[in-house]
Amino acid sequence: MAPRNGRKLTAAVIGTGFSGICAAIKLEKELGINPQLFEISEDVGGTWHANTYPGAECDIPSHLYSLSFELNDTWTKHYSAQAEIYAYLRRVAKKYNLYEKTKFETEIVHAEWKEQQQQWLLQWRNTKNHQETGSGYYDILFAGLGPLRVPNIPSEFAKFQGPIVHTTQWDSTLDYSNKRIAVIGSGATAVQAIPELRKVASHVYSFQRTPAWISPRDQFTYPSLLKFVFRWLPFLMRLYRIFLYLQHEMYYVSFGYHNSFLARRIQAGMTKIVAWRLKRAGRPDLIPVLTPDYPLGCKRIAKSELYLEALAKPNVTVIKSGVSDIKERTLMDKDGNAHEVDILVLATGFDVQGFTGNLDIYGRNRMLLDQKWRKDFPKTYKTVTVHGYPNFFMLLGPSAALGHNSVVTQIEIQVDYAIKCLKHMVRNNLAALEPKESAQELFSKNLQKDFNGTVWKGGCRSWYMNDAGEIYGLWKGPIMSFYWALRSPNFNDFIEYKKMPRVHL
Template sequence: MSSKTNKKLTAAVIGTGFSGLCSAIKLEKELGIQAQLFEMSDDVGGTWEANRYPGAECDIPSHLYSLSFELSPSWSKHYSNQKEIYAYMQSVAKKYNLYERTQFQTEVIRCEWIESKQQWYLQWRNTKDHNKTGSGYYNTVFAGLGPLRIPNIPKEFQGFDGPIVHTTRWDNTIDYSNKRIAVIGCGATAIQAIPELRKVASHIYSYQRTVAWVSPRDQFTYPRIIKAVFRWFPALLKLYRFMLFLQHEMYYTYFGYYDTFFGRLIHKGFKKIVALRLARAGRPDLIPILTPNYPPGCKRIAKSELYLEALAKPNVTVIPAGIEEIKGRVLVDKTGNETEVDILILATGFNLQGFAGNLKILGRNQVSLEEKWRHEFPKTFKTVTMNGFPNFFLLLGPSTGLGHNSVVTMIDIQVDFAIKCLKHVVQRDLAAIEPKIASQEEFVKKLQNGFNGTVWKGGCRSWYMNDAGELFGLWNGTITSFWWSLRKANINDFVQHKKAIPIKM
């Protein structure tokens, strides 16, 4: 590849979470392309810039939840909190000079393939002032929108006559001390937030329609000597990360074979741990309420050594029911009980199917990606590319979630695959490539068949599923199998778009 050829390619990267940072860095490293980055917020970080609720932490070990080419020896704990992960991402962006190439407070609202130019046309606006707009053409787009971006705010809660806070839009201006607080939901955010909120609130009411499996973490602090050893001997740091990776890959043994003697043994173990923790906390009466009726992993397993113990405290009441009606500040649950509260906190997760938000993505023949996926299973090829969307690379979208390991590693692998695709474009002097329909259909069929017999089809309803009950949010195997699937970008799987007109430099 000559430097002259590289200059012909331009790239837009939407988002500056792990996906966006990884894309921009590898585009420059591998292809010499200095991408233009667009970010809606005031800083880089994506999910970890936005989610600042009390107790926000990662449930994957710090050394594993980081970019493979930017390992940090300085993590303070085995599981890092939001502030430390956010600081790590800021340091990575500074090291690779990405701040200079990022338009902050900028929302991309239209991404359209223009056939006559064989380029993507992007329109954007300032998030503070929608009258400030801009547009541009790019040969390729990397969409690092992130699945945990658009909060799910059920309409039935809008009638609450008091402060309403979604965990991903935490409001620090509200005084939570000595307040009666209702927390709706029992996913990861609620599991992390409730132990912290309980310390300041007069009372917490935890509304749980479907309880979650919660396993204790092996949380610990890294001594200074260990951090120094990792700094002096980077090979040991890589080895430690690899051992963590193997440990988490082994967890798939249960997820993939849950309905076996081994799987049933694990299930019994989870039940015993829940019972033991609640009995030790002096609340054996909560054991039947907080023991899920589905196998562990069917919904994502949360990690916390504080949550069950917090629910057992005198100023916390568990209500195993959803909300039927709201009367001012009174919540009426499905059983008819009424509870008056001062603040309503929605730990109701994210709108994964509407992850694009205000962004309209229009491929060839003006096909809308949002409309297309609204009526069918979100089909991709290798989880990164889609037929009808040339040179468009979607990161951490459908079929990339995990229940056992680090999605940052998934991002690394996805970006490497996208780079391989672009190398074909450069080496063959093409305008663009997109997967063939046959290649995409074969990939999707194999992906869906791979879920048979796994815990994710164990009988529960989860955010991994779309409205039709299809498992659209998960990869069906280990990260190792994901890497194997994406290790090559075979040009025979792609439609090759030859250049119609020269691209001006």
């Protein structure tokens, strides 16, 4: 689909995780645009290339955590490990020739909308040689940065005089065997890593100010016969995927409104399961320590059949108070106890609030996006476009993540929405589109209003919430409501830019 003046549109895609790969494929298939991809690391995969900590797995079923147009009949387990998801993304990238279109080990350091050119100017540099730089103009910019990208490393831990490892920057060359290891954090990463670290460490100290709700996983291995059936009868694999999707949509009904009768009953059942698992492991004393005092779902529910049992082992100590001070290799907890360790593992999550990390994105009038979003609630229009940033499409940014289902489905809905916007632009021979401020304000206002009464405003602090107590990291409802909101762009809500004579300075 070429513009009427005959010149093909150009597009840049930042990132080669699920978001970037999906955007690049759809741009070529739907619009005939051959995009230029930029990847800061040496390979595709995004989160699933970067996170190699022990026990790294997905907490969404494999057949659901994949692209709908690239189903995979060879998944080995119900919940896949990092290596298998990474391999899947590499296969998809190779199939669609994305490696040839990607500048690897390339960091975008500056992106700016140029009014006169009606294009985005991108400036980049090689991550290993900062003297090796480049720049280029593009009509369209997709940001597939991912929210779980920039590690959150609290400054107070810099005092530790030993190896410090953040889970997203795992040091596999370090010898963890027979070491005393302190793990800071109790989120999904810690839930996966601690059972594996415990197997090799002499002792693990789990520092967790707030325990997580832990749901048992229905993990199992797919038999060869079922994989054979999926290969030769792919419609059955698609039906199975639909079943998984509907199952996870029901989770929103189960805990989304925590004061409902159903949510209270489910939380009571989860409380009993936690107690039963710890009693079975011989540690009933941990029940009050590891039973959360906030509503089920207020923070992301972690899935594990190993974590509570690992915390009950003799070589694991749960410390429910945070770290108050660090002296050389000794961590002082807030109860006054000293714990000397050899390695400090930070499972402290990511700097999500800025979303753009160290990438400077300037829109019209040189508005810096990161500064704008850190100062106020990160407003978008339909989670994809932003007022003041023409032809800019943010994938899995503010208000687009989920606490109950697959974000890959969210990504595909966002990309399809962006493609519809671009098709409208091409049909009408426009230079650019951006949402009106009034439309963005109304969308953001309604978004926040719809969180009232939900579990995410149930009284806990989570990465979904900013310092002002606003939910900025999640979509307000189930995926079906997300699809409905983005199914058809209302172009009355957009500013349309006519083409001008283009001059490159």
